[in-house]
Amino acid sequence: MIKMEDSAGGKILAVVSIKKDRVSGGAPIFFASNEEEQEKVASYLSRILDAMVHDLENGTYILVKH
Numbered sequence: 001m002i003k004m005e006d007s008a009g010g011k012i013l014a015v016v017s018i019k020k021d022r023v024s025g026g027a028p029i030f031f032a033s034n035e036e037e038q039e040k041v042a043s044y045l046s047r048i049l050d051a052m053v054h055d056l057e058n059g060t061y062i063l064v065k066h
Helices: 035-049
Strands: 011-017 029-031 052-055 060-065
Touching: 011 035, 035 052, 035 060
Parallel strands: 011 029
Antiparallel strands: 011 060, 052 060
Protein backbone atom coordinates (compact mmCIF):
# COMPACT_ATOMS: atom_id res chain seq x y z
CA MET A 1 0.00 0.00 0.00
CA ILE A 2 1.24 3.51 -0.80
CA LYS A 3 1.26 6.13 1.97
CA MET A 4 0.17 9.70 1.33
CA GLU A 5 3.44 11.10 2.74
CA ASP A 6 6.94 9.80 2.21
CA SER A 7 9.78 10.07 4.74
CA ALA A 8 11.35 13.07 2.98
CA GLY A 9 8.29 15.23 3.63
CA GLY A 10 6.80 15.05 0.12
CA LYS A 11 3.22 14.14 -0.51
CA ILE A 12 1.91 11.61 -2.99
CA LEU A 13 -0.82 13.48 -4.85
CA ALA A 14 -1.90 10.78 -7.31
CA VAL A 15 -1.18 7.30 -8.62
CA VAL A 16 -1.45 6.32 -12.30
CA SER A 17 -1.45 2.59 -12.98
CA ILE A 18 -2.23 -0.04 -15.56
CA LYS A 19 -2.39 -2.74 -12.85
CA LYS A 20 -5.77 -2.51 -11.13
CA ASP A 21 -5.10 -5.49 -8.89
CA ARG A 22 -1.82 -4.09 -7.48
CA VAL A 23 -2.78 -0.58 -6.36
CA SER A 24 -4.62 0.71 -3.31
CA GLY A 25 -4.22 3.51 -0.82
CA GLY A 26 -5.33 6.97 0.19
CA ALA A 27 -4.18 8.95 -2.86
CA PRO A 28 -6.43 9.37 -5.92
CA ILE A 29 -5.80 6.49 -8.33
CA PHE A 30 -6.14 6.84 -12.10
CA PHE A 31 -6.23 3.65 -14.18
CA ALA A 32 -5.00 3.63 -17.77
CA SER A 33 -5.70 0.95 -20.35
CA ASN A 34 -2.15 0.92 -21.75
CA GLU A 35 1.32 2.42 -21.23
CA GLU A 36 0.78 5.22 -23.76
CA GLU A 37 -2.36 6.41 -21.99
CA GLN A 38 -0.62 6.05 -18.62
CA GLU A 39 2.25 8.32 -19.69
CA LYS A 40 -0.16 10.90 -21.10
CA VAL A 41 -2.32 11.00 -17.95
CA ALA A 42 0.74 11.20 -15.69
CA SER A 43 2.19 14.01 -17.78
CA TYR A 44 -1.06 16.02 -17.73
CA LEU A 45 -1.50 15.51 -13.99
CA SER A 46 2.09 16.54 -13.28
CA ARG A 47 1.50 19.87 -15.02
CA ILE A 48 -1.89 20.42 -13.39
CA LEU A 49 -0.67 19.52 -9.89
CA ASP A 50 2.85 20.97 -10.29
CA ALA A 51 4.26 17.60 -9.21
CA MET A 52 7.07 15.24 -10.17
CA VAL A 53 6.31 11.89 -11.83
CA HIS A 54 8.17 8.84 -10.51
CA ASP A 55 8.05 5.54 -12.42
CA LEU A 56 8.02 2.62 -10.00
CA GLU A 57 8.75 0.31 -12.97
CA ASN A 58 5.96 -2.07 -12.00
CA GLY A 59 3.17 -0.59 -14.09
CA THR A 60 2.64 2.32 -11.69
CA TYR A 61 3.62 5.99 -11.62
CA ILE A 62 3.29 8.19 -8.55
CA LEU A 63 3.00 11.98 -8.61
CA VAL A 64 4.80 13.61 -5.71
CA LYS A 65 4.81 17.20 -4.50
CA HIS A 66 8.12 17.96 -2.73
